[in-house]
Structures are given as C-alpha cells and as structure tokens.
Amino acid sequence: MTPTPQHHALVRLDGKDYHFPVMVGTENEKAIDIRTLRQETGYITFDEGLGDTGSCTSSITFIDGEAGILRYRGYPIEQLAEKSSFVEATYLVIYGDLPTVEQRKRFSQMLTKHARLHEGMTKFLGEFPSASHPMAVLSSGVNSLSAYYPYLATNNHQRDLEHFDEAAAIAISKVRTIAAHSYRVSRGLPLNYPRPDFGYCENFLHLMFSEPYNEFVPTPEVAQALNLFLLLHADHEQNCSTSTVRMVASSGANLFTSIAAGVNALWGPLHGGANMSVIEMLKSIHAEGDDGTKFIAAARSGIGEQRLMGFGHRVYKHYDPRAKIIKASFYKALASLRIKDDPLLNIAMKLEEVALRDDYFLSRKLYPNVDFYSGLIMRAVGIPENMFTVMFAIGRMPGWVAQWHEVAANPKLKLYRPRQIYQGSPVRDYVPIEQRG
Numbered sequence: 001m002t003p004t005p006q007h008h009a010l011v012r013l014d015g016k017d018y019h020f021p022v023m024v025g026t027e028n029e030k031a032i033d034i035r036t037l038r039q040e041t042g043y044i045t046f047d048e049g050l051g052d053t054g055s056c057t058s059s060i061t062f063i064d065g066e067a068g069i070l071r072y073r074g075y076p077i078e079q080l081a082e083k084s085s086f087v088e089a090t091y092l093v094i095y096g097d098l099p100t101v102e103q104r105k106r107f108s109q110m111l112t113k114h115a116r117l118h119e120g121m122t123k124f125l126g127e128f129p130s131a132s133h134p135m136a137v138l139s140s141g142v143n144s145l146s147a148y149y150p151y152l153a154t155n156n157h158q159r160d161l162e163h164f165d166e167a168a169a170i171a172i173s174k175v176r177t178i179a180a181h182s183y184r185v186s187r188g189l190p191l192n193y194p195r196p197d198f199g200y201c202e203n204f205l206h207l208m209f210s211e212p213y214n215e216f217v218p219t220p221e222v223a224q225a226l227n228l229f230l231l232l233h234a235d236h237e238q239n240c241s242t243s244t245v246r247m248v249a250s251s252g253a254n255l256f257t258s259i260a261a262g263v264n265a266l267w268g269p270l271h272g273g274a275n276m277s278v279i280e281m282l283k284s285i286h287a288e289g290d291d292g293t294k295f296i297a298a299a300r301s302g303i304g305e306q307r308l309m310g311f312g313h314r315v316y317k318h319y320d321p322r323a324k325i326i327k328a329s330f331y332k333a334l335a336s337l338r339i340k341d342d343p344l345l346n347i348a349m350k351l352e353e354v355a356l357r358d359d360y361f362l363s364r365k366l367y368p369n370v371d372f373y374s375g376l377i378m379r380a381v382g383i384p385e386n387m388f389t390v391m392f393a394i395g396r397m398p399g400w401v402a403q404w405h406e407v408a409a410n411p412k413l414k415l416y417r418p419r420q421i422y423q424g425s426p427v428r429d430y431v432p433i434e435q436r437g
C-alpha cells in the first residue's frame with residue numbers, strides 16, 4: 001500500500017518555492033516524496049550511505065529503533081519468538097499471513113521435497129577447493145540454482161512469479177543443504193543427504209555433522225536455539241544485503257540470482273560478519289590474560305579505537321529486541337550442552353555486566369546487539385567461525401525472497417538508478433602517449 005500524501009514540504013531553492021508531498025506510513029513514519037525534485041528544480045539530494053533515504057515502500061517488516069520494536073508483517077518479534085518457529089515465520093514473511101494448518105503442512109512438504117540437491121549440483125559443489133570460504137561456495141551454489149532450474153529463472157518477472165511458490169521453497173530449503181555442503185567441502189568431508197523425517201533445523205545439523213558411521217542428533221534445546229537464531233534473522237527491512245537483492249531484482253533479474261547477490265553483500269564484515277568479530281574480540285582478550293576489565297576501559301577511552309564488538313546498533317538506540325530474546329535461549333542451550341566453564345563465555349559475561357553499569361555505554365545508548373550472543377550460541381552448538389555468516393544467510397533467506405517478490409510484483413517497478421555528485425577532473429583533451437610527461 002502506498003501511504004497517502006497528507007501535507008507538503010516547502011523547499012526554497014534559488015529564491016523559488018517548491019512543494020513536495022509528505023508520505024505517511026502505517027506507523028506514522030514520515031517522508032518527503034522527492035521523486036519530481038530533479039525534474040522540477042534541477043537539484044538532487046545527497047545522502048551517502050542512504051541512511052536518510054526511503055528507497056521503497058514495503059509491507060514486510062517494521063522497525064522502530066528508538067523504541068526497540070521489530071515486527072514481521074505486524075507481529076511483534078517477541079510473540080513470534082515465543083510461539084512460532086522459523087518455518088512458520090518464513091511462511092509469514094513471504095506470504096504476509098500466518099499459515100493455516102493446511103498451508104503449513106503443504107509448505108513443509110514443499111521444503112522437504114526440495115531439500116535434496118540435483119546430483120550435478122552436489123558434484124559441482126564437491127569440486128570447490130577445500131580452502132574455499134563457505135560464503136563463496138554458498139553464493140555460487142545459490143546463483144547456480146538459476147542454471148539448474150531455468151524455467152523458474154526466466155528473468156521475466158511475470159513468468160517467474162507464476163512459479164514463485166516452487167522457486168521460494170527451493171531457495172529456503174536448498175540454502176540449508178548448500179550451506180552444510182559448503183562446510184563439508186571445506187573440511188574435505190563426504191556430503192550428507194537430507195533426512196525427510198527431520199525438521200528444518202535438525203536436518204541442517206544432520207547435514208553438517210552426521211558421519212556415515214555416526215548420526216548426529218542435537219538436543220532439543222540446541223535445535224530450538226538454532227530455530228530461534230534463524231527466526232530472529234528472517235528479515236530486517238532495508239539493510240545492505242536486502243537493498244542489494246531489491247536493486248538486482250529491479251533490473252528484472254530472477255529470484256535466485258537476486259538472492260545470490262544478497263549473500264555476497266552479507267559476506268562483508270560490516271554487515272554479516274559482526275558476530276564473528278565478537279568471538280575474535282573475546283579470543284584476543286583471553287590471549288592477553290584480561291578478564292574483560294582492561295578491554296572495557298580501553299573501549300571507553302577510545303584507546304586504539306577499540307570498540308566493544310556486539311554493542312551498539314545503527315538502528316536500535318534502545319535494547320536490540322532480538323538480543324533480549326536470544327540471550328534467554330542461549331542459557332538453555334548452554335545448560336543442555338553442559339557448558340559451564342568456557343573462558344570466552346566468562347569474558348563475555350564480564351563485559352556485559354560491566355558495560356551495562358557503565359555510564360559511557362549507557363549515556364550513548366550502547367546495549368548488547370543480537371550479534372553479541374549469536375556468535376556465542378553458534379560456537380556452543382559447534383558451528384565453526386567461518387560459517388557464522390552462512391548461518392545468518394540461511395536465516396535472512398525468507399526476507400530476501402519476500403523482498404524480491406515485492407519488487408517483482410510491483411506494477412510500477414522502476415529500475416534502481418541513483419545519481420552522484422561528480423568530483424573528478426573537469427573536461428580535458430586527450431594527450432597522445434608520446435606527449436605525456
């Protein structure tokens with residue numbers, strides 16, 4: 001739904017007044033609609049990083065960072081975390097409503113049906129060198145789905161939408177199989193086949209850790225912690241990778257290739273890599289024989305530009321609602337794994353305890369974010385560090401799929417094409433090579 005223009009913003013440029021409509025969203029968030037700005041005034045806006053730019057309207061996720069609110073399709077994340085599951089939340093994010101019993105059953109059947117990879121794809125993934133980063137394998141694997149299912153990837157949005165249910169189920173289900181294969185490849189281990197009798201998370205852990213002679217069976221608490229981790233990452237509105245998916249989709253590109261672009265954007269350490277940085281920070285504190293006290297003091301004083309990783313957030317200026325939720329399940333998972341005396345965990349708890357009482361962090365509204373705990377959870381579950389971003393990608397898949405659909409189904413779709421402020425050389429004449437100094 002496009003918010004209705006209610007009033008106008010007055011802009012005075014070169015002595016002339018211009019009026020631009022103000023858009024108001026469902027939750028009363030306001031934006032100045034400047035779509036005719038350049039045409040009317042010759043000016044463009046400048047917003048490096050796009051932090052103050054609304055690039056689309058969307059009905060998937062609502063975030064109020066000041067109030068610590070996150071909702072998928074209107075449902076508070078706290079309720080979904082308590083009562084729902086990753087698979088159900090995936091359906092909600094993609095299709096807009098919670099599924100009925102029949103819809104839920106059918107969706108699960110579709111996921112089971114599509115869990116297994118085409119044999120050619122298994123071979124292709126198995127050929128990657130063992131030194132490959134799992135994110136490289138994942139993005140190649142996801143992109144290759146457009147080659148294995150060309151009838152779902154025509155690059156004609158109308159035609160691709162006719163097969164959307166199948167393509168969406170393939171993306172959600174196979175990302176987990178490709179991800180686990182990327183891990184097995186990097187360890188030189190034989191690839192596992194999915195088990196149709198397992199749930200989404202149990203199946204992933206089986207694909208990752210089962211050996212021909214030893215079936216991996218996670219404790220319910222571990223499977224639940226993973227379920228929650230994925231659910232909490234299912235969508236987060238217009239972040240870097242999601243905007244990338246939408247940008248690629250805006251060219252008319254198919255679902256698989258658009259979401260593969262999302263995987264690539266997520267790989268960067270400023271986006272999907274933060275949970276790994278938390279573990280690296282804890283390891284380095286431990287290696288220096290610190291219990292966290294010295295590190296906090298340095299982070300507080302800005303010495304060496306050290307930051308307390310896993311604290312603060314660009315959008316949440318109150319507690320990250322996902323952090324609160326994941327923290328509770330974290331302790332349950334640790335108890336089920338009988339982990340009591342992990343030195344990194346002890347350091348993390350010390351950092352948290354000190355920072356939450358410290359005026360420096362409180363006055364700057366720096367609270368633990370989801371990454372502070374999610375790295376620790378994955379480490380406890382036995383996920384290797386270079387797989388942390390892959391786990392994030394599995395969790396974010398429903399959001400990318402839903403956002404691709406929103407773009408593809410938009411009858412007024414416009415190709416994303418921002419402008420720039422050119423700061424290079426003014427016009428100059430070509431100089432033949434023999435005359436160059």
Ligand code: ACO
Binds near residue numbers: 299306309
């Ligand atoms: N540790 C110590 N000081 C910090 C931290 C931190 N983690 N984060 C911000 N600050 C300080 C800054 O030094 C600055 O202090 P000043 O006002 O005295 O100059 C003030 O808090 C504001 O900092 P900004 O960088 O302007 O805050 P911003 O909102 O832009 O940054 C960010 C958010 C990038 C997440 C930041 O808090 C950070 O670097 N955190 C650590 C990395 C991290 O955990 N990232 C994951 C984010 S969650 C996600 O992406 C899924």
